[in-house]
Amino acid sequence: MSCEMLRKIFSSKVLLRRFSQVENIRSIEKELPSPDFLSKYIRKPSQKLLFSKIVLELQTFLRILGSSSLPEITDDVWTSLVSLPSFEQRTQFLIMLKQNHSEQQDRIKDELEKPEIGSSSNIYYSEGKEFRKRIDQYHSNSVLRLKRNEEDLPQLLVDCRFLNDFSLTTQTVFMTQIQKLYEANWTSRHPFNITIMNYTPDQQLSTVAQRNLYFKYGPPSKDKNAKFEPHMFAPKITSQSVKNVLPCDKSEAIYISWKARDVLPSKPLNCKAVILCTSLDAQPCTSSYSLAIMEGIKSYRIPLEKHVLLKGSHRVLPLAQTSMVLRSYFLGDDLGQAIKDSFLHVKLSKRSRAKESEALIESYRSIVEKLELEKNREQKKIEFLNSPSKIGSYKPTARSYNHRYSREERKNKKQ
Structure with a gap:
């Protein structure tokens, strides 16, 4: 221009x-x-x-x-x-872009600091792809091992029906959370089988997704013509509803809601599906608790307040940290320790x-x-x-005078 x-x-x-x-x-x-x-x-x-x-x-x-x-x-x-x-x-949108960009730069820096990745940009991009391939292979082996040993965790579903109704900033927050959920699952020895459901994006949400869902559209690349192939065990994304996606009866599924009245018991529940929701639970019309009631599925709350000192910003865990707590919970680990570990997962450097x-x-x-x-x-x-x-176009009105004598009286005086 x-x-x-x-x-x-x-x-x-x-x-x-x-x-x-x-x-x-x-x-x-x-x-x-x-x-x-x-x-x-x-x-x-x-x-x-x-x-x-x-x-x-x-x-x-x-x-x-x-x-x-x-x-x-x-x-x-x-x-x-x-x-x-x-x-x-x-x-808010610019701040969100800045935070996402900073996190992306941190990931690049972490990979560059690995011994097997060189400092040259060409080496980085080639080795970066190889690094992702190795993690993909590790993830595949973990999934197949769990299936072979019949140690599957409950299927993890993410209900996205409210996303179209949110602002651009809120949509970006949740899309970033879904990407981080995948990343936490990608490197875990006990990965969930994740499905993103009720996803019917409009143009705005589709643009946000393409900018943030790297597992679906690929990470940022200098080569705009580079083709990206999603991993075979990447989260499935579907527009289907809960009824069509659930792998079990509704009695064997649970919603995790921060407004639920019941808390998760200490002993792991015997369920086959856990549903998270991209929702703003402060509003009843967009609450996961309301969804659970509407779907006829039992809802539970993770008892954060029993194990950590809560502040306003920590009353709701992001999707990735929620999945970490649930993974430890269903593997039989102590729930309280899992909650504490999820809070420690936030890096102090990011806070400062x-x-x-x-x-x-x-x-x-x-x-x-x-x-x-x-x-x-x-x-x-x-x-x-x-x-x-x-500019001179204003014309003042003529001044009016009040005479003591009428016009005819003045004429007569002159004569």
């Missing part, structure tokens, strides 16, 4: 002043969408105004949190950004990194708000200068 095109899109003088420098335009140019995207989505004045705001927010975000804090901003990401009407929603970035994010918010205020003041100034009283 040319600098002239940017100037046509930005209607605010404040934005023009900020982006008129060549180096600034070149720095943001890499993050701008394609001409096809602009011609399709950025046509009306309101769309151009929103686009200019997003570019301003994006550049400020990258300047404060670092140019490498976000992944490549593709047209799919821009589609998500322009669909979010408020600054708060866009900020989150605290450090919190201050930066607050700075980002304040700077963008200040720039928005400056832009609004500039716009009001322009409107005032262009008002009728300033």
Whole structure:
């Protein structure tokens, strides 16, 4: 995109002043969408105004949190950004992108630090594929060993019927959780047989899935033409309902709900299927507890409060940690210890990194708000200068006089 095109899109003088420098335009140019995207989505004045705001927010975000804090901003990401009407929603989405990108970079760093993987980028990509093949083989052997010895864990089902109703940010959270659920299962000696059910994505959810479900669509790659083949024991994804997916009678299945009245007993339940749900249990209409009642399936709660000191953010475990607790539980391990281990699974480095970035994010918010205020003041100034009283089109009304004598009386006096 040319600098002239940017100037046509930005209607605010404040934005023009900020982006008129060549180096600034070149720095943001890499993050701008394609001409096809602009011609399709950025046509009306309101769309151009929103686009200019997003570019301003994006550049400020990258300047404060670092140019490498976000992944490549593709047209799919821009589609998500322009669909979010408020600054708060866009900020949450950018933070989500940053966190996912940081975790992806951590995984790459961990693999690069392994002895068998070299530091060269070419060696990394070739060895990275070999590394995944070895883990795939390990996962296959674990699955076949459990089947051969008839040591199968209950089938793990993930009910996704509410996903289409959630915001983009919430959808991204749950898609990231499903990917982490697979990763925790992928490297386990006792893997679950996982099925993602009631999955009927719209365009937005499909885009989020392609960006986050690496086991289905493949990890990020520099080669856009590279083909990815999912592992044969990767989670099955289906639009079918609970009734059609359950491998057993409903009496042999359970829902795990954080609002359930009954807690898991100390002795492992004799069940053949465990159902997790991508739900917001704070709302009854999107609660896994309500789903369990509707489906006629017994629901249980993992007794976190008995074994750990809970804080507000930890009252609901993510899918991956929930599966770790359930795996240990059905293998006969102590439930309390399994719960404690699931909390320790969160790396301290991630917590400290989150605290450090919190201050930066607050700075980002304040700077963008200040720039928005400056832009609004500039716009009001322009409107005032262009008002009728300033451009000479205003005509004052004639002054009226109240005479003491009538016109005829004045004429008679003159005579």
